[in-house]
Amino acid sequence: MNTHNQNRVVITGMGVVAPNAIGVSAFAKALQQQTSGIRFDPQLADLNFGCQVSGTPQITEGLLAENFTNLQLRGLKATGLVYGVIAGKEAFKDAGLEIASPKEALSDMGIIFGTGQSGGEKFREAILLIDEKKVRRLGSTSVIQTMTSGISAWLAGELGCGNMVTSNSSACCTGTEAFLMGYERIAAGKATQMLVGSTSDSGPYIWGGFDAMRILPTKYNQDPENASRPLSNDAAGFVPGSGAGAFILESLDSALKRGAKIYGEVLGGALNSGGHRGDGSMTAPNGQAVQECIELALKDAQVKPKEIDAINGHLTATSKDGFEVKNWSQALNRSKNDFPVMNTFKSYVGHCLAAAGSIELVGTILQLKNNVVYGNRNITSLHPDITEMVSANSFPIQAVKTNINIIAKASFGFGDVNACVILKKYSV
Template identity: 50%
Template sequence: MEKHRVVITGIGVVASNAIGTADFLEALKQGKSGIKQWEELEKLNLRSQIGGQPNLSEVNLEEHLPRLLAAKLTNKGIIYACLAGVEAWKDAGLTPSEETTDFDSGLIFGAGDLSFDSWINREMPSYPIDRGESKKLGSRTISEGMNSGAAAYLNSILGLGSRIQSNSSACITGSEAVLMGYEYLSEGRADRMLCGSTEGDGRYIWAGFDAMRVLCSDSNENPTYGSRPMSATSTGFVPSGGSGALVLETLESAKKRNAKIYAEILGGQVNSGGQRGGGTMTAPNSEAVVACIKSAVKNAKIDPKDIDLISGHLTSTKGDPIEIRNWSKALGLEGGDFPLVNTPKSMIGHAIAGAGSVELVACVLQIYNNFVHTNINLDQIHPEILEIIEEDRIPKKSVNQEVNTVMKANFGFGDLNCALVLRKFKE
């Protein structure tokens, strides 16, 4: 079967350092941090009291969302998804119909755990069910708490009628959603798919990570310095909320409506280490990571030497040097031959299930605008990384240069891996 080429025709983003792709582009170029200290986390005795929360107060929700949703939605993960999704859809030059269903378009929009989020935002002293007042839950507890809630609310705005799906795969959720959309379209099963993921933020989502001691707890007094992937002094990731959305479209469909093409998706792979061979609930099986990257390269039919930039998972934990080693092994590149490598996490923190999609939007922006964004806070690169690659492979300031081929990967709890190859569009 002849496979369809799949291109990206629209993007939208909500991140802790910017809302909307225009501001996100500037924030990435300037190395703007979205990480703050939160008094609430201090009061509640969390070890890590820093994180990234997109600043919704700078957005007039009524300008972007239907009136009822703007007034009543309380779940931040869903609000972020709706903002990013609507921005991407409009950016692609598409307008939702109020009356008819668009059966040629679908969406795959994943989430971490939306139910943690809605509890926070109800601002009740204790959960009403336990006080015998379950009627106070109202009508939106299920629709805002169910894991498909983000996709469901987003589609109440867009009215799409092809596959509507919500994946949940920890930190690979976003890149996996895009990979699934790519596979669906390459088979010719729809014209376009809106793909992305979302994560809310705050104490109920972050406390469990804090209890696992995987968060950065040494920067409560200096929050913007907390997230420093690839650093010799990384002590844990900095959590954040956010959502990225990408409109994927068959090349035929994009051409037919003369759409702007940001980039092409050449291929990808998803796999698992099976929580064997060094892989656990929280640590990756390196053999599986290497296999995933290799397979993505093969599926995309590229030569690893053509990769200009790796957008890594690189969470600012002790796993970062292992990740670089795995990339080097999978691509067969080291030293000065290794591609440039970065991650927006130094600026926006780790948006957990939202991370993959937000970071893919960053990849698309770098391809389309020909620049490589900075890694902030990197005064001391981890020595084990410098044993594998040259120091100049890790940009410490944003650089304007041609960016043609980008490889993106995310790795998640449950020993899950996902890798994608994106390229500047050429006929």
């Protein structure tokens, strides 16, 4: 969707629940200090998973008490719902917004908050109780915990949002897709503010299928912090992660009118699919479609390839990392020393699946706001497929202070789906 000559859209609030930190300021510190949130996971070990490490957010009793009533917590087992509510409410508060009055919803504010699966633990409980013919013991919240739109519905009720309220689901692209969908709605004048983001459950019922596919690392169970190795020649598979990221997107006019702080501006973006054609499949990206998604995002944002200062990639720590860099290089027509600086946060948090795009977008926007590119952790040496195309200087190991005016963030997901967004430092 080309949204030019329509409303300018800015980011005025953020929230995050990540494996290495909870809360935006703590997350920024964790990325700066290269703190890993990947830990040994006793539950995966007890279930004989090959991969026994995970990126699981550390939710305290105090944090639960701040965000949920005792009644809400009764029987609440959907971890993704918990993460999403915490992140969404933080973003709302961070933006300085006020909850709707009891009598009237906020008609100009909507929600697009996605997830992959919801309530795996609750599903398990439901199946067992139904098999035991104890249906009435399921509890009144079993539906909202297990329906995909449960997260957006819960947040709408907490905050009183009366515009479009929905949940999207597109595998690893979910968060970036929700971000773009919210942006387009505001740019088109159909909403003034949108709470957007995504969340993903923790646990074996989400991660078991990936372990069965043997695409998770199995040799780092005693060395969890080194398990996720994007871009490295010895990358061994992605570490399963979870959490949530959330944003308040807002029309620039509204943000200025109420004196809101502005993290950055959304210039545009693109969504597409490779259709499982060419080299694309359910589990492998179509390189041509990836390149087209990047090119379409640049066109929508009216940005030239040379103007991209930094890239936050998808880069999952699999054999496809080099292929992704190649697609960026070809889409931008930039290689060797001309390639932008590039990083990924998956060495700190793992692959957070449906939450990956939104958690990583929080970090991407922090980089834009703070003029920093956080370092790439766990690179023994860059994969040779990468160094053939691009200078190693494009992949900093430590955090680097640098002026960023325009940054690109992309997510590429299971099902051969792609999302790319272009962000800019805000200026009048």
